[in-house]
Amino acid sequence: MFEFSERSIKEIQTVHKDGQLILHEALLWTPVDFGVSEGHRSVDRQFALWQQGRKLLGNGEWTVVGPVVTNIDGLTVKGKHNVMPSMAWDIFCYHPDRNIAYDTEHIAVVAGVLLATASRLLAEKKITHRLKWGADWDADGLLIFDQKFDDRPHFQLELA
Secondary structure, eight states: OOOOOHHHHHHHTTBOHHHHHHHHHHHHHOSSOEEEEESSOOHHHHHHHHHTTEEEOTTSOEEEOSOOSOSOOSSSSOOGGGSSSBSEEEEEEEETTEEEEOOHHHHHHHHHHHHHHHHHHHHTTSOSEEEEETTOTTOSSOOSSSOSSOOTTEEEEEEO
């Protein structure tokens, strides 16, 4: 059985109680060890992430110059990470041969456990939110073809 690290626990404490319950329950069933890299995000942190892949031009406009990390700047548009308690969190997976990984295969395994756990807890009326995964925004089970923005480590709560 796995345990959350102090870092993960600190981040989980910033997440809405429904998310906390989902995360703790899922950790009991997952075959892949995982942690939470981020729950609540300050405006400064969100804006720093938004700047990645963008460059400020001399005229004050921003232009995309590389891979974009997020479309939420935290200033004009607030995201699920930017409220307290946070309605979103990001995960990473532990591997025996690496410290931290964001590879698709392992995150997908953890995602399945998180989504199944959330569905069960919702059916049992222990939570009031459903869980959405950043690799399947429309929740149709297809991870290709229809996703406009792929954010596999990201999970967020939506009112059921």
